Structure formats: C-alpha cells, structure tokens
Amino acid sequence: MVSNSETKSNKFLLAAKYVVRSLAFPLFAIFISFFVAVFFVMWSKGYGITQYFTALTDLIGIIITGSFGSTDQTLQTMNYVTPLIFTGIASAVSFKCGIFNIGVEGQFTLGILAAAVVGQIHGLSPIVHIPLIILSGTVAGGLWGSIPGFLKAKLGINEVINCIMLNYIAMYVVNFVIMRTPAGIHGKGQTPIIQDSAKLMKLNGVSFGIIIALICAVVVFWLLWKTTKGYEIRAVGINPHASEYGGINISKNIIFAMVLSGAIAGLGGAVHLSGTVYMTTDLLSFIGYGMDGIAVALLAKSNPIGCIPSALLFGTLESSSRILQINNIPKEVVYLIQSVVIVFVATDYIVDYFKEKKRKKGAVVNG
C-alpha cells in the first residue's frame, strides 16, 4: 500500500518534470537565438572571432542596463511589455483553434484608432469614459477579426492572406481617418491628445494596463482550459474532423476564436492608447506589436499564462533597441533574435527526431 505522502511527492515530482520539460525547449530557443545574434553584434562592431564573449557581454549588458538600468527605465519597459501580453494572448487564442491569425497587427491598430476617436469625447466622467474607451477598442478589434474568421468558416478561404490584407487596409483606414476627418488635427498627421477623463490611471508611472493584461491572461487561460467553449476551441484546433464527429460546430468555433482573438488585440490597442501614448500619428508602416505578438505566443507555446514571461522577454528587447542603436549595434538585432526564436519553435520536430532515433537504437539492442 502506498502512503499518502508518497503519492503526493510523486505527483510533485511529475509536475516538476513536466515544468522542466515544457520550459527546456523555449529556453533552448532563446539561448540559440542569442548565440546567433552575437555574430551580428560582432559584425556590426567589427570584433574578431576571439572577442565572442566580449560581444555577448556587450549585448546582454546593454539590454539589461537599457531596460532595467534605472527605475525609470524599468517602468518604461513595462509599457512595452503590456501591449505584447495582449497581442501574444490574441495570437495564442487563434493558434489554439488551429488558425493563424496574422492579422493581430491590424486588429490592434484599429483598437488604437477607435480609442483615439472615442477618447476625444468631451464632458464624460472617468467612470463612464474609461470603460467606454476600452470597450470601443475591443469591439473594433473584434469586428476586424470577425471578417477573416467569417470568410474562413463560411467560404473556406485561407485566413492568412485575408489577415495580411486587412493589416494593410487597417493602416490606410487609420491614415484616412487622421488625414481626412475631423478626428485628426488638420495638417498635422496625428490625433489630438485624449481627454483626461479617458486616461487610464498610473501606478508610479506604470500604466494600470499591465494589471488588465495580467487579468486578461488569467481569464483566457480559464476560458480555454476550464470551460466547455474552450474545450471546443481546442478540440477544433487539434483535430477538426474528430471534433465535428463529436458534435462540435467547426465554423461557429472558428468565428468565435477569431472574434475573441481580435477583441483581445483591440483591447490591447485601446489600453496602449489610453494608458501610454494618448494619441496616434498617421502610419507609414506597421506599429509592430501585432507581429511581435506572434513570436510571443509561439515562444509561450500558445499558453496565455506563458505569454507573460514571453512578452517580458520581447518587451525588454524592444525597449533596449534605442540604447543598442546608441552603442552602434543596429536595433534590428532585436528582430533577428525574434526570427531565430520563431524558427526554433516552429521546428520542434527536432525534439521528436532525436527521441525517435533513441527509440530505434533501443529496438536494435533489444532485438
């Protein structure tokens, strides 16, 4: 008979093993991406091969001092991390349903636009205005996300291309509203600063948005793993045919997941605007948080809670990019690191490959 404490410690061991195993691969990906990035640092600084570790300590040193060097900088970094948590969760929700929502960028952008417009309304109490501005962004993002979702579910059109097209269209919608409507300042290429009543409160200079982001991560985790709807979404993601056989409506779930994903992205945009930037300029290129969200979600293995540390990593890189530039390291190193991380996460087959090889060897020995 097994004693109670023994099963408990066994359980604990299993859990620890699970955590280590699920963390090992992301950590390995980060390690490799830094390993690669250092070569670019060496190249831009003109270092020789023997100075590899100088370059490595340079890079990491600059990133850490640039992002956490002073209280001020740490707070700044948090303002980079917050939108990434939202866009990361938004991407994660769609990945869980087996769809690739590359349109988070556009949904985030429209969330920003909606908030920038709604934030200008005069004479509202903050109790009304703040929920309103956040709701507006959420609705705008959700609507933008529903378009590719609907087209995928009803007409079977690949969501990836529609999402990318909608990203570009969103960008021009923003420019149109700023340049051609009274919502933008005439001839200045930006919207006015929003009313004070629409600004999110700040805790020591950090926008309250980070709290909303953390709550959002927990809620989405709960939704995906503890509710029937979440079960359906994940079932469709793992095997649509089997879930349809089990009585799950695929198209309904795809549309729901896309709307949810877009709404979270839009919420992120609204929070970013009302908590950090207060206005938006016209756009010559993408804002970028949506695209980075893909990397955040992939590194987190599409786990909403995992998006928090993952966003922290990418937000840290992002916030140090200016300091890197000052130190003669092109800020693109940050994006190179991101792309290498994505490559590694996309090729997690490598792990299975080595496992398979091991198994085959074992079989030969036994035979």
Added chain:
Amino acid sequence: MDKFTLVVSIVAATLRMATPLIFTGLGGVFSENAGVVNIGLEGMMITGAFFAVLGSFLTGSPLVGILFAAAAGGLIAALHAFLSINLRADQVISGTAINLFATAFASFMIFKVFNTGGQTNIVHSLSYNIPKFIQNIPILGTLLGGLNWFVYFALVLVFVTDFVLYKTPFGLRIRAVGEHPSAADTLGINVYKIRYTCVILSGMLAGIGGASLSIGISNLFREGMTAGRGYIALAALIFGNWKPKGTMWACLLFAFGSALQINAQMMSFQLPDEIYAMFPYVLTMLALAGFVGKTTAPAADGIPYIKGKR
C-alpha cells in the same frame, strides 16, 4: 493630357507594377505545385530587392545586381526548404520567420553597408533605351517607353513556366510530388530533391521580382519598399488557380489598382490617396472571396512528406 494617352499610360503602369508580382507569383507556382506553401515570398522579395541594389552598388552593373538578387533569394529559400522539408516545420510559421528575418536583415545591412537608416544610396538601375524610331510610333511608342526590360522578361517567363510545368518530364514530376508524394516516391522520383529545387527556384524568382522593384522601377532600396507585394503575389497565385497564366492575369488585375493610383491626378474623378492605396488589398480579398470556390490547391500543398509513412 487627352483620354487616349491616359489609357496608354495606365496600361503601361499596369504592366510595370505587375512585373514584380508576376516574378514572385511564378516563384509561388513552382513552390506550391511541388507541395511547399511559401508565405516567405515577401521576405525573399525584400532580400532580392536589397541585394540587387548591393550588387549594382559594388560593381556598378545592374546585371550583376540581378544575379545577386537571384542568389540571395535562392539562399534564403534554401533555409525555408530545409526547415519545411527536412525539419517538417509548420510552413506558414517558417515563412513568417523568414519574412521577419529578411526585413531585419535588410535593415541591418543598410546600416552596415551604407551607414544610413531606412534607405540605401542611389545606384545604377537597369537602363532601358529603346530606339528613337520606335518611340516616335504614336501609341506603341508611348506604351513601350513606359516599360522596362523586366516587363518583357516577366511576360516571357510566364510562358516558359507554363511550358516547363505542363510539357516537360520535370514539370510532371513537380506536379506529381505536389499531388501525391508517396506515389511519386514509389515511381522513383526523389520527392525531397524536387521540392528543394522548386523552393530554391521560387526564392530566386522572388529575388528577381524584388530586383525588378529596386533596380527596375526605382533605383534604390527603401525599408517597406515591397509593401506586402509578396503576399499579394501569393493571393494572385491562389486566384490564378496555381497555374502560371492564371497567376499572370491575377497579377495584372491587382497591378491595375496601383496603376490607377499612379495616374489618379490625371483623371477627372478624384479619390483620396488612402482609398487608392487600399485598392489592391481590397481587390485581393474580393477576388479570393468571389472566385476561390472554383480553385483547387495541389493536394499535398503544405503537408510535409515523411518517407516510409502511410
């Protein structure tokens, strides 16, 4: 400017703007008919556009620039091939990573080589001088005068691709690998080799497509220059039912939107710039929504082939 010249000018602009799309779209034709989804076309275009300028900058010859573009595009495509064929990565994610990497790498190189941010120096673009007597022909002269060598090359390549794909043993193998790789393997076709060839070829073509932008239409490389053309080419490929000629027509349709934007000042009705800028993207979505029901992708498109697995 009278109506007639306006029409000619729009036709010329359509051909000119379609050229990068056609090259890249044909790249997609090869890759996807062999069964590898290539969303990294955008990144390969960016790489090609930058290296074309670099080649022209280093040697002073735009022809070397084109070679640089094809080589660089092929090289980055080889990475995509390795990831999606050998390592069985999710091809869409691998392509996204390629796009991110190429964008960052091009900006990094601008900083490294030209010591500027955002754009390169002005270089020699592919010169295009047609004889005076042709230029003097009333309509044809104006039309031909508005083109460049890439345009002719692209149009010829459409028919070459069509021939290769449907009339040669190599083309038959490509299609076999894309439709039913295990059957092709049984017949002794090396699936991996065909897929590698096609993906690398698609990268080279996308690279040349990028070159037609940077040293054909323009004479420098700027960040964000491709503006999603790789994705539009991919949409054109789907719209064109994964066939070379169909892809060409779709590219021409999408380019027509940009041509209208270029000639907007001369037209009697004026729309805001932003509306014109949206046009190709909206057109792409409408085209996919309206016609995609009739198109069928190669059966094994996007599915990694695992040897010995049923």
